[in-house]
Structure formats: C-alpha cells, structure tokens
Amino acid sequence: MFLYLPSPTPVGCHPMTPPPGTFGATECNLDGAFAPLGNVLMAFDLFILAPIALLLVAAGMFALVTAKGPLPHVITRALPRELDTSRDHRLQGLSLTLGGFSALIWTLVIRQLILEPSSPPPPHPNLENAAASAIALMFFVAGVLVSLAARQRDHRTSEVLNGWQQIAKFFRD
Numbered sequence: 339m340f341l342y343l344p345s346p347t348p349v350g351c352h353p354m355t356p357p358p359g360t361f362g363a364t365e366c367n368l369d370g371a372f373a374p375l376g377n378v379l380m381a382f383d384l385f386i387l388a389p390i391a392l393l394l395v396a397a398g399m400f401a402l403v404t405a406k407g408p409l410p411h412v413i414t415r416a417l418p419r420e421l422d423t424s425r426d427h428r429l430q431g432l433s434l435t436l437g438g439f440s441a442l443i444w445t446l447v448i449r450q451l452i453l454e455p456s457s458p459p460p461p462h463p464n465l466e467n468a469a470a471s472a473i474a475l476m477f478f479v480a481g482v483l484v485s486l487a488a489r490q491r492d493h494r495t496s497e498v499l500n501g502w503q504q505i506a507k508f509f510r511d
Contacts, residue, residue, distance in 0.1 A: 379448065387445045394438030401431025408434070419490040422498050429488040436481030443474035 397408035405424035407414055408431075414420045421427050447470045486501030499507065 383445045383448055387441060387448075391438045391441035391445060394434050394441065396438075398431045398434030398436075398438060401427050401434065403431075415493070418494070419492050422489045422491045426488040426490070429484055433481045433485035433488070436477045436484065440474045440477035440481065443470055443477065447471055447474065 400406075400408050405427045407421060407427055421430055447467055486505075489498050489500045490504070491498045
C-alpha cells in the first residue's frame with residue numbers, strides 16, 4: 339500500500355519552491371530509520387483517527403443543538419439504558435464533542451511527533467507538544483465527567499440514575 343522510495347532531499351520538513359503565481363507549500367520527507375512506520379501511522383491518523391474524531395464532534399454538536407441522540411430510536415431502544423431527558427441528551431452531546439476535540443488534538447500531536455523525528459534527545463523540551471497533550475487530556479477528562487453527569491433510564495427496571503450512581507450501585511451489589 340505504501341511504497342518506501344528514498345528521495346534525494348534531506349530528512350525533515352522543507353519549504354517547496356512554488357511555480358510563479360502560486361502559493362508556497364511545505365514538503366515533509368521521512369527518509370529516516372522509521373520512515374515506513376511513519377507513513378503507516380500518518381495514514382492511520384489521516385484516514386481513521388481524524389474521521390472518527392470529526393464524526394464524534396459532528397454527532398455531539400447535533401445532540402447539543404437538537405437535544406436528541408445521534409443514534410436512531412430503534413438502536414437506542416435495543417440498548418439496556420437510554421438517556422432520560424433533553425438535558426441529558428445535551429450533556430451527552432457535550433461529552434461527545436469534548437471527546438472528539440480530544441481525539442483531534444491527539445491526532446495532531448502524534449503527527450507532529452512523527453514528522454519531526456529526532457534520534458538524540460533535544461536540548462530543550464518540546465513545550466508545544468506537551469501543552470497540546472495536556473489540553474487533549476483535559477478535554478478527555480472533562481468529557482468523561484460530563485458523561486457521568488447524564489442520567490439514564492434502565493429499560494428493565496425504569497430506574498433513573500446518573501453515571502456516578504450507576505458506579506456506586508455496581509460496587510454495592
């Protein structure tokens with residue numbers, strides 16, 4: 339699927355010389371030791387992780403705006419629990435949106451780490467990647483906490499509990 343052909347340009351990202359009348363671009367060359375793995379990981383990011391993250395963001399925004407779940411009602415009824423009120427649908431939508439943003443940020447961080455490989459340790463830490471990772475982690479944790487606040491109705495017992503109460507019930511029983 340991905341052919342590895344070494345190119346004459348040095349390893350790393352370089353500005354391309356554009357033809358007259360066009361905009362400039364950057365070409366990234368992965369001729370390092372892990373270039374085939376880098377190509378596969380970049381394709382995985384681009385064709386799998388990024389579309390899933392965008393789908394999560396879109397589904398979350400839909401739930402935030404309409405106060406309806408992104409899944410069809412037939413599928414929702416087949417699940418053991420469903421969200422109770424429109425407020426809970428909006429909370430779940432916010433959780434999906436935060437999770438999608440977290441996945442998008444992680445995808446960008448991973449791509450940045452692949453495009454700038456360095457065999458010796460850098461003389462200074464890469465604070466941009468560390469800050470982006472911390473922001474992605476905060477989005478993920480916020481999404482989980484918001485999701486646990488949403489109340490769900492059990493189809494068998496008609497009991498309405500939020501995520502924290504469901505966890506407590508699991509450990510009590």
